[in-house]
Amino acid sequence: MDQLVDVNTLFGPLPGASTDLSMDELPKLMARHSISVCCAMSTVGMLLDHTKGNAATIAACRDYPGLAPVATVNPIRYFGGDGPVEQFIEEGFKLMRFFPEAQGWPLRFAPFDSLLHSLSARHLPLMVDVHTPGMITEISEMMRGVDCRVILAGVSDRQAAEAIAVLRAHRGFYVETSGLAAAGAIKLLVAGAGADRVLFGxxxxxxxxxxxxxxxxxxxxxxxxxxxxLGDNARAILNL
Structure with missing residues (x-):
């Protein structure tokens, strides 16, 4: 049986959500759908305070086997230095995630650029939510000369052409599948960029x-x- 890995899960408060995002719900879903590992992050880190959110994430992942911790930093509140990334590695975080649209900051943003270089120096992969056409191109231009694996989250079928073009040009880029709901979208992406560039989310x-x-x-x-x-790519990229 496949060892499924989900690289995109959240728990905690989420205004407007129609489902239960409590920490207890995620392991139940994992068992129901035979998911062996979920990369999980507290929404507190996205919506309120990344320090408190990261603490909640690491605590939850210690309590629930099968959860791999995902860190986040809001660049608006990042004042430089390698301390945050070094701490994430010491604590066992597998991935660092960014939410430019939800937090209201542009991709071309000096604190974010500083974080990218810090991540690159320590080989910690990152995931960026990119829901608007043009964002994939912009992040790819920012990553030129930066050695870091980048997972594009929330890519929709209307961004498929842009995603394929970037994946073909940049070996360190990947796409997770949570936004690819249209019929044929996943197969189109695999045909255009290769199955080794697509991760289940x-x-x-x-x-x-x-x-x-x-x-x-x-x-x-x-x-x-x-x-x-469904799993092999994520295990290799995230060292699961």
């Missing part, structure tokens, strides 16, 4: 985990490509 519990798994299972990909997307 659900955005659960805010979005249905079962539907996200089914979208890959019924995408028309070969079993070998499904195995890459």
């Amino acid at each position: 659900s955005a659960a519990p805010a979005q249905p985990l079962g539907s996200a798994v089914a979208a890959v299972r019924h995408s028309g990909l070969s079993e070998a490509d499904q195995a890459l997307v």
